[in-house]
Amino acid sequence: MASTVCGWCGDRAHMALVGDAYRLPDSVNYRGTGFQYTAAFRCSSELCQRLSVGTTHTGLQYGNPKGEMPRAEYIEWVPSDIRRPAFPYVPxxxxxxxxxxxxxxxxxxxxxxxxxxxxxxxxxxxxxxxxxxxxxxxxxxxxxxxxxxxxxxxxxxxxxxxxxxxxxxxxxxxxxxxxxxxxxxxxxxxxxxxxxxxxxxxxxxxxxxxxxxxxxxxxxx
Ligand SMILES: [Zn+2]
Structure with a gap:
């Protein structure tokens, strides 16, 4: 199970894989090297449970994407948690x-x-x-x-x-x-x-x- 700050609710939550993980075609791999896998994940927060899309880049092809992808060191999330702090006293x-x-x-x-x-x-x-x-x-x-x-x-x-x-x-x-x-x-x-x-x-x-x-x-x- 992967963990991240959910881009929907803003809580740090576990993301549980929903369905399958699969390999994306090279035509959408903007890094030009390695392999990309993608999957849907559900936010574990009781009050959220919304789906995010996770994408990983890996140098080696996965033998078992569904098992390996949630353990990836880095997953790119959509939506992602974008922080925009306010600076009230600044011009x-x-x-x-x-x-x-x-x-x-x-x-x-x-x-x-x-x-x-x-x-x-x-x-x-x-x-x-x-x-x-x-x-x-x-x-x-x-x-x-x-x-x-x-x-x-x-x-x-x-x-x-x-x-x-x-x-x-x-x-x-x-x-x-x-x-x-x-x-x-x-x-x-x-x-x-x-x-x-x-x-x-x-x-x-x-x-x-x-x-x-x-x-x-x-x-x-
Ligand atoms: Zn959430």
């Missing part, structure tokens, strides 16, 4: 781009996720009047202006040290392992948290404290 266009970076990550479109995360960091710097130089120097400037913490700046440099250029332009030439794309999107999240979300949440807290004090004063306590 709308930057927030939408950030949300799309997460959506890309959730469908394993790693280069897309990284390209959008970079664009978000660029736009955030621009929103604060930082328009010159490469992305890395803009990140240094965000720190110099007291907008992000030293640890966040270091995080960007660490991603670069690890070989993945957060600021590099040639995405199509770079290998893009999932961990690197996840780290770069996480970095984008930290930037948004420190520059927009954190200060706005602090302001909201302060506003509610002042209102409470005002009420207390009026009621004479």
């Amino acid at each position: 709308p266009q930057i927030a939408e781009t950030a949300s799309e970076a997460h959506a890309c990550l959730s469908i394993e479109a790693y280069r897309g996720a990284v390209a959008l995360a970079r664009a978000v960091v660029e736009a955030t710097a621009k929103d604060h009047g930082i328009t010159k130089g490469a992305l890395v120097s803009k990140i240094d400037d965000l720190h110099a202006e007291g907008l992000i913490r030293a640890i966040t700046k270091e995080f960007a440099h660490e991603i670069r040290q690890g070989g993945n250029e957060i600021a590099h332009g040639d995405l199509a030439d770079e290998p893009m392992p999932p961990e690197d794309a996840e780290a770069i999107v996480k970095f984008m999240d930290s930037i948004l948290q420190e520059i927009y979300q954190g200060p706005a949440e602090m302001e909201a807290l302060k506003k509610s404290r002042l209102e409470r004090e005002q009420r207390n004063k009026q009621s004479g306590t």
Whole structure:
């Protein structure tokens, strides 16, 4: 039995094979190598039970697709769980781009996720009047202006040290392992948290404290 976050209900659920698994023709194998198998699976959540289509890629042909497919290391699901988090205190266009970076990550479109995360960091710097130089120097400037913490700046440099250029332009030439794309999107999240979300949440807290004090004063306590 395979397990995934169900694209219908959003719960992590076991997916039980329904009926047969069968091999797809080479004409639809976009990787051009190996073999593809597909099957229908039912979500085990009592409240869902909807069907998803799973597809696997394998280098070796299955002798028993029905038995082997549910044990495959990786299954591609339709529908898939696409995450689009909201960034309520971030300027709308930057927030939408950030949300799309997460959506890309959730469908394993790693280069897309990284390209959008970079664009978000660029736009955030621009929103604060930082328009010159490469992305890395803009990140240094965000720190110099007291907008992000030293640890966040270091995080960007660490991603670069690890070989993945957060600021590099040639995405199509770079290998893009999932961990690197996840780290770069996480970095984008930290930037948004420190520059927009954190200060706005602090302001909201302060506003509610002042209102409470005002009420207390009026009621004479
Ligand atoms: Zn479900």
